[in-house]
Amino acid sequence: MEEKAGMRPHRLMMLNRGTLSITGIRNVVSFDEIQIILDTDMGLLTMKGKDLHVSRLTLEKGEIDVDGTVDSLVYSSNESYRKSGESLFNRLFR
Numbered sequence: 507m508e509e510k511a512g513m514r515p516h517r518l519m520m521l522n523r524g525t526l527s528i529t530g531i532r533n534v535v536s537f538d539e540i541q542i543i544l545d546t547d548m549g550l551l552t553m554k555g556k557d558l559h560v561s562r563l564t565l566e567k568g569e570i571d572v573d574g575t576v577d578s579l580v581y582s583s584n585e586s587y588r589k590s591g592e593s594l595f596n597r598l599f600r
Contacts, residue, residue, distance in 0.1 A: 513547045514568045518579070526553070526572040534563065534570070542572060549581045 516530030528544065528551070535543040535550065537560060542553045547568075558574035 516546055516548045520576060523555075523576045524573065526576060528570050528572070529568055531565065531568045531570050533565065534560075539574075544570065546581075549583055552578075552580045552582065554578045554580075 514530045517528070519527045528546070530547040531544050532547065533545040535545055537543070537558070539558055540554060540556065542558055542560070544551045544553070553572065553576060555577045556575040558572055558576075560570060561573050562569070562571040564570075
């Protein structure tokens with residue numbers, strides 16, 4: 507797959523459903539012990555599980571490490587999330 511300009515490589519490495527390392531992260535939308543939502547270069551990534559803990563987060567490099575029991579990983583479009591961050595003025599005058 508060819509990289510788009512300004513995008514970092516998005517990689518997801520999981521070991522035994524318990525340790526997860528992800529690159530290509532733009533932002534952490536929300537997190538708690540059962541769900542973590544990440545804005546990635548490939549869309550929103552929703553991670554669900556038990557006892558989820560962010561052990562390392564480096565937004566400058568776009569990296570995150572998560573420990574816990576991972577039950578599911580789901581990607582979805584991040585267009586609505588990005589548009590909600592735009593100013594009202596920009597959305598009105600397109």
